[in-house]
Amino acid sequence: MPHLQGQPLDLGRLVAQVTSPQRGGIACFLGVVRNHHGGRQVDRLEYSAYAPMAEGECARIAAEATARWDVAVALEHRVGALAVGDAAVAIAAAASHRDAAFEACRFIIEEVKRRVPIWKREYYADGSVAWVDPTAPAGIQAAMPDAAARSG
Amino acid sequence: MPVSAVTTVTVRALLFAGYADALGREVVTVTVPAPATVGSVVAHLRALPGGDRLPPRPLCAVNLAHARFDLGVTEGDEVAILPPLAGG
Numbered sequence: 001m002p003h004l005q006g007q008p009l010d011l012g013r014l015v016a017q018v019t020s021p022q023r024g025g026i027a028c029f030l031g032v033v034r035n036h037h038g039g040r041q042v043d044r045l046e047y048s049a050y051a052p053m054a055e056g057e058c059a060r061i062a063a064e065a066t067a068r069w070d071v072a073v074a075l076e077h078r079v080g081a082l083a084v085g086d087a088a089v090a091i092a093a094a095a096s097h098r099d100a101a102f103e104a105c106r107f108i109i110e111e112v113k114r115r116v117p118i119w120k121r122e123y124y125a126d127g128s129v130a131w132v133d134p135t136a137p138a139g140i141q142a143a144m145p146d147a148a149a150r151s152g
Numbered sequence: 153m154p155v156s157a158v159t160t161v162t163v164r165a166l167l168f169a170g171y172a173d174a175l176g177r178e179v180v181t182v183t184v185p186a187p188a189t190v191g192s193v194v195a196h197l198r199a200l201p202g203g204d205r206l207p208p209r210p211l212c213a214v215n216l217a218h219a220r221f222d223l224g225v226t227e228g229d230e231v232a233i234l235p236p237l238a239g240g
Contacts, residue, residue: 031240047239048169049239050166050168050213050234053213054239056216056217113239114237116237116240117213117234117237118237118238119168119237131169131173131235131238132238133236133238134238135236
């Protein structure tokens with residue numbers, strides 16, 4: 001199952017993938033598109049990825065989680081155009097007991113943010129567009145020529 | 153007397169998101185003197201029109217794996233220059 005999805009994510013499907021009779025705790029994380037960023041109103045956004053590397057990193061992260069905890073995990077990230085409220089990332093981690101499930105789920109989302117080559121372009125209510133840069137003070141990359149053109 | 157057969161290294165550099173916007177393209181064939189590193193590929197890209205918008209030490213990957221700036225690159229490698237990641 002590919003980790004990058006061009007279609008809406010279905011957390012229930014991920015839960016079904018990790019469910020088994022011996023696993024009594026399932027922790028889930030669902031990241032959804034919010035309507036604001038840095039004080040600006042976000043209308044919609046687009047995720048793009050370096051797909052072959054992103055798939056590989058997601059697979060490595062899942063493998064690291066299952067090596068570190070006795071868990072079954074599922075992980076998907078959207079690419080393409082998303083609206084406010086759409087699910088951007090979905091994670092399910094199932095273990096015998098809750099501690100391992102929560103820890104593995106948290107590990108996976110933090111590693112996804114740290115390692116998986118995915119980028120987010122936000123479209124704002126004022127007509128401007130920007131690539132999101134979580135490392136920048138305002139969280140938004142310095143305006144690129146095309147963004148300036150669109151906001152003009 | 154042996155002659156060094158390889159004096160340059162040609163790699164396929166990939167640009168994404170804002171970096172692709174900056175240079176106006178997503179793929180650049182880069183030829184640099186051997187021995188080459190990720191850093192020398194980045195330096196070449198930064199000298200191209202629009203390349204000054206790339207930071208001196210961006211996040212990079214070689215052949216689909218995160219790579220240090222001083223990692224050596226060889227003929228035919230795929231060197232990806234990664235803007236700050238924003239997934240999740």
